[in-house]
Amino acid sequence: MPKRKNLLAFPEVSTHDLIGKHYGVRFEAFSAGPDQGIDGRHSKAGETTILQAKHYAGSPFATLKSAMKKERASIDALQPDRYLLATSVGLTPARKKSLAATIGPALKDEKRIFGQSDLNGLLRSYPEIEKSHIKLWLSSTGVLDRVLHAAAHAFAAITRAEIEAKVKVYAQNPSFSQSAAKLEEQHVLIISGPPGVGKTTLAEMLAYAYLAEGWELIPIMSLTDGFAAINDTKKQVFIFDDFLGRIALDRHALSMKDSELARFLRRIKASPNARFILTTRAYIFEEARRVSEHLADQRLDVTKYVLDVGIYTRRIRARILYNHLSVAGTNSSHIRALIETGTIEKIVDHKNYNPRIIEWMTDKLHANGIDASEYPTEFLATLNNPSRLWDIAFRNHIDARSRHLLYTLFFCAEFGEDLAAVRVSFEALHAYLCKKYGQTRDPKDFEESVKILEGGFINIRGTKISYINPSFRDYMADYLRDGAMLRDFVTAAALFEWAQAIWRFATRGREVGTTNPQLANAFIPIAPMLIGRSVSGDQWFRNSGSGSERLHLVLQLWTHSQSDVFAEAAYAIAEDTAVSWKPWRDGTHLIELTANLREGGYYDNFPDRERLAHMLECHVVEMLRSGVDTDDLEQMSDAIEEAERLLSPDLISATQSAIQKEIELAGKRAAETDSESTLEERISSLSKLAPRASVPSGRLDQAIAAINDRIRAIEEEAEREDGPDFTPAKPEVDVFNDAQLRDLFASLLTD
Structure with a gap:
């Protein structure tokens, strides 16, 4: 047994x-x-x-x-x-x-x-x-073994101790059964809420539950990963943590992602055996819906997938606090101080109650640095002013080199960047700041900073480094609202993505305000790097940043500065034979840039803008003639139709030829596809595209028939699977008074 x-x-x-x-x-x-x-x-x-x-x-x-x-x-x-x-x-x-x-x-x-x-x-x-109490069920050895075995393939560095620790501190609440039911009903779940309320924890508990039932967990860092992995014949649960937090919420950046998201949601909905869990901070989700026409589309109706979390009953708040005190091994003297001063009740009922603050204040690393007599006061002070949670530690507890590393990480990939790439940006920034402000510098500063910060400010998983949690990123976003500091960072930029992240952060409209021309001019010395040429002579940058991303950035910089340096950079990128232009990454955006160059009001004073527009259009024509997947072709065709009056006959003709070729190859492509939902979307796409290329109805019917034959073959192979049922045995009558609360915490006292 x-x-x-x-x-x-x-x-x-x-x-x-x-x-x-x-x-x-x-x-x-x-x-x-x-x-x-x-x-x-x-x-x-x-x-x-x-x-x-x-x-x-x-x-x-x-x-x-x-x-x-x-x-x-x-x-x-x-x-x-x-x-x-x-x-x-x-x-x-x-x-x-x-x-x-x-x-x-x-x-x-x-x-x-x-x-x-x-x-x-x-x-x-x-x-x-047992199963209705998900935490108890997951903690059973047999179930935990299944979870660990399956999770090992999804999270390379995950350990049994890490899973057990997460299960121990998790306090099951009604949002678990609600989320499980919504996920089963819609196949898609968007977990939304303020920072620190447990969105990622809830997503992980759901994922573990599916793992234990034999589903394949696929954590994705991009929607491209998801499209590549989906297979209707397998039981798959996809998880995308803070999916909107990974992109800057300007219209250009979001336009590159929102249509992909809408398309992936539809694909998951149509798949018999796929589930998709996404988490996002509530304010980012609302901003994305405001900016994005795809996410605001009533036909998609993303609201029916959304579960707002963060509202906890008094009992659940108490349980979260209890679990963290228990698992962290907080000293009895500290717990006694909380109980005897009546602080337990004040914490549980505090208006700023937040699981992330609870985790921080019960962690032995932080709690042991506070005398037991001061612990209640410090705990409440942190709840009263959550920003102090990071501010004191950041300003007073670490040295300058460590702060330089934390600056560096802010402009790296939010959910994990390779240590080698971080080192490149750190060394450049650290050298610049030390020289400018007369600080000492040592060749081992990077390694020493990593050692100092690990566990307190950063996580290291394999070769990936990231902030320890999103709340610190939020703190840094406030701290870095300084135009002069950002100009220093630009001057020291050594990687394209890093420089691009600085600009995106600065131009969200609230960080540097009217200093954008000054900031844009700060990019002039690093223009060769923006093009794809290393200032130091190596070729590190050749593989970073797509051609359209580089073009978009230098054109934005030109708009703010009107400097010929950026105009020349744009031509250099367009003429660079080493740039690999990809339909899925560059196609739609090159079409939009071409139209904007020819349309008044965008780049009116740009030098010889028609020449640049023609160069970009030629790249699009070459892509279309080389072959484009149906999904990419549809998006490019939509963009071309919208801007048709601003585009050349050659581009229109190349688009029509690509559509005709795609319909001719429909049967061959269908035979190579294992996803029923992908094929159904392909029928929809070809039906929309055929009239744009004057394809005879008979040829379209033949293509659709071939795709339907493949769909029927897949249906015979795929058996629709239901997900696990975690409906509670009965609703809990939530009576939880002060006496019950004190009795709960008294059990933690060992003396």
Whole structure:
């Protein structure tokens, strides 16, 4: 029999369901009364049953017996017709006999005392109860082994200890069952909420639940990854953490992603065996919907996929705090100070309550640096002013070289950048700042900074480095709202993506305001790097940044500065034979840039703008003649149709030829495709494209017939699968008063 976790080691796991199932009754939460326990009550035909649970996981039997002696008067006063006791303490027959004598006549029968082994026995008898409490179910050894085995393929560096730690601190709340139901109903779930409320944790718990049921987990860093991996014959759950936070929310950057997202959502919806979990900060999601016509499209109706999290009941807030104090091993003296000063109640009820702050303030690394007598005050001060959580540590606890590394990381890939790339940008920035401000510098500064910051400010996974959590990125975004500082960073830029990230950050409209011309001029010395030529002579930059991204940046810089340096850079990029132009990455954007160059109001004073427009148009024609996938062809055709009056006959003709060729190859492409939903979208795309190229209806019908034949073949291979059902056994009556709260935390005291 697989080893199981101790049921009452998880105080949020109610014994009401388990023992109620055993006796065939339904327990209600026991209101405030003489017994101060976390209890259940059942009344029928004038008879009352009282269930009392004592959470003393890891404590000696003497502690439990002492507590029951104190309860004796309350139990006698209640005079229940039936009294039941559940405890996490291991019990022998002798111990049960001793407890029975202590409890008194209300007990009636020693069999009504349920120890650790008894409760685990009930779990084996009623597995549906265990599964309704997802945290308990995931912590079972057999399930955890399945999760770990499956997760190892998705997260290369994940360990059993990491999964167990996440499960231990997770406090199940109604959002879990709501999210599971929405995911099954829609196949797509967008978890939205403020920073730090547990969006990623909820997404991970859902992912683990699917893993345990035999689904393949595919964490993706881009929608391109998702399109490449989807297979309708497999049970797959995709997870994309903070998907909108990975792009700057200017119209150009979002336009590159939102249509892809809309298309991927439709594809997941159509797939029989795919699920898609996305997380996003609420304010970013709302801004994206405001900016993006695709996300705001009523036909897509993304609102039906969205679950807002972050609203917690008092009980759940208490459980989150309890779990973190317990798992972190916070000193009893600190916990006692919270209880005796009444701070527990103030924390749980605080208007700024946030799981991320709870995690920070209960972590031993931070809590041990605070005297127990000051711990309650410091805890509340952090809740009153959450920004101090990072501000004190950033300004006072680390040296200049470490701050330089944190500056560097802000403009790197948000969810993990290769250490080698970070080192390049760090060394350049660190050298510049040290020289400018007269600070000392050592060849080992990068390694030493990584050692100082790891675990407190940054995470290292394999060769990837990132901020430890999004709240620090939010803090840095406020800290870096300084035009002079950003100009320093530009001057020291050594990688295109890094320089591009600075510009995107600065031009979101709120960071540097009217200093954009000054900032744009700061890019002039690094123009060779923006083109793709290393200032230092190496070729690091050749493989970074697409041609259209480079063009877009230098044209933006020209718009703000009117410098001929950037105009020359644009021509250099367009003429560079080493640039690899890709339809999926550059096609639509080159068409838009071509139209904007010819349209008044965009680049009116740009030198010989028609020459640049012609050069870009030639690249698009070459792409179309070389072959374009159906999805990319549709997007390019849409852009061409919208700007047709500004485009040449050669480009229109090349588009029509590409459409005709795609319809001719429809049968061959269908035979190479394993996704039913992809094929259904292809039918829709070809039906839209055919009239634009005057394709005869008979030829289109033949192409559609070939695709439908392939769809039928896939349907025979694919069996539609339902996801796991994690519906709670019953809604919990959430009565949680001060006495119950104090009793919960008192169990953490060991002296």
